[in-house]
Amino acid sequence: MYKKKQKWPYPLLIIMLCALLGLIVVLSVSIGRYHIMPLQVINILLAQLIPIHQTWTDQCESIIFTLRLPRIMAAILVGGALALSGTSYQGIFQNPLVSPDILGVSAGACIGASCAILGGGGNGLIQICAFLGGFLAVMLTTTIPKILKNNSMMMLVLSGIIVGGMMNSIMGLIKYVADPETQLASIVYWQLGSLAQVTSKEIYVVTPIILVAASILYLLRWRINILSLGEREAKTLGMDTTFLRGVLIICSTLLTASAVCISGTIGWIGLVLPHLGRMIVGPDNVKLIPVAAILGAIFMVAIDTIARVSSSSEIPLGILTGLIGAPFYFYLLLKQRKDLR
Numbered sequence: 001m002y003k004k005k006q007k008w009p010y011p012l013l014i015i016m017l018c019a020l021l022g023l024i025v026v027l028s029v030s031i032g033r034y035h036i037m038p039l040q041v042i043n044i045l046l047a048q049l050i051p052i053h054q055t056w057t058d059q060c061e062s063i064i065f066t067l068r069l070p071r072i073m074a075a076i077l078v079g080g081a082l083a084l085s086g087t088s089y090q091g092i093f094q095n096p097l098v099s100p101d102i103l104g105v106s107a108g109a110c111i112g113a114s115c116a117i118l119g120g121g122g123n124g125l126i127q128i129c130a131f132l133g134g135f136l137a138v139m140l141t142t143t144i145p146k147i148l149k150n151n152s153m154m155m156l157v158l159s160g161i162i163v164g165g166m167m168n169s170i171m172g173l174i175k176y177v178a179d180p181e182t183q184l185a186s187i188v189y190w191q192l193g194s195l196a197q198v199t200s201k202e203i204y205v206v207t208p209i210i211l212v213a214a215s216i217l218y219l220l221r222w223r224i225n226i227l228s229l230g231e232r233e234a235k236t237l238g239m240d241t242t243f244l245r246g247v248l249i250i251c252s253t254l255l256t257a258s259a260v261c262i263s264g265t266i267g268w269i270g271l272v273l274p275h276l277g278r279m280i281v282g283p284d285n286v287k288l289i290p291v292a293a294i295l296g297a298i299f300m301v302a303i304d305t306i307a308r309v310s311s312s313s314e315i316p317l318g319i320l321t322g323l324i325g326a327p328f329y330f331y332l333l334l335k336q337r338k339d340l341r
Contacts, residue, residue, distance in 0.1 A: 079300025108137025
């Protein structure tokens with residue numbers, strides 16, 4: 001586990017991270033095929049709160065509020081949700097190698113979305129099916145330990161591997177029967193992840209779910225610390241570990257499924273960002289959970305900006321997170337190799 005290496009007072013650190021997120025949001029809004037000066041972006045945003053003399057065109061305002069801002073808000077929600085769920089899973093399973101994919105949520109969501117695409121469903125039906133697929137996967141994962149009458153954390157992790165493998169096989173079958181001219185391309189694009197088609201309506205639907213699940217994890221963050229001590233120690237302190245673990249897993253799964261249903265599957269965020277957060281504030285989940293969520297939002301906004309401006313046709317997010325996340329994760333492990341045990 002990482003040693004505590006926090007250099008700044010915690011409140012100051014949170015303020016600095018929030019300021020960095022705000023800076024990246026302004027830069028992301030200003031960058032694109034139609035460039036808008038950052039100062040003008042700030043004026044347009046402030047004009048929604050206080051009266052400011054209009055020095056910009058209606059076209060600038062339309063581009064910001066219709067195209068770029070909804071997409072950036074979606075990136076903040078997706079990045080924060082995935083990083084938060086990854087931090088929670090790693091605390092619950094006492095394993096820094098666990099990610100949101102461990103319960104097969106992402107794979108299950110992909111199955112649901114792909115089935116909707118095969119059936120000719122629209123974006124709304126695809127998102128609902130992705131959400132249901134994610135929950136079906138986690139239900140299967142949590143049922144296997146009950147059937148085997150072994151509720152250990154290791155058995156739950158192994159169940160996730162079993163369900164994830166089965167879902168991947170079903171995914172291969174779906175791609176085999178999909179129409180290669182139309183459906184297969186949509187399924188593959190969904191698997192690679194993208195925020196290109198996100199709308200304000202979709203954000204309004206998932207935002208309350210993400211906020212409620214994130215708030216519950218935030219309020220229970222000190223209990224995750226106790227769970228991290230071990231099953232016996234937590235029970236000795238009078239904690240109902242089965243109930244608490246169930247609540248934490250449900251909330252973490254809600255976060256992952258909500259993110260997947262608007263962006264497709266995006267890997268590495270739930271694995272890498274919790275490690276980066278531990279490098280900054282240490283393993284204490286009371287401090288780590290807010291920091292990891294903000295770092296996830298910053299990372300996702302930056303990645304999505306690169307995806308939409310780096311080429312004429314957008315690069316899928318899953319490709320960029322893999323290309324950047326894997327070397328970055330290696331760098332983190334290399335930098336902290338003496339602190340890991």
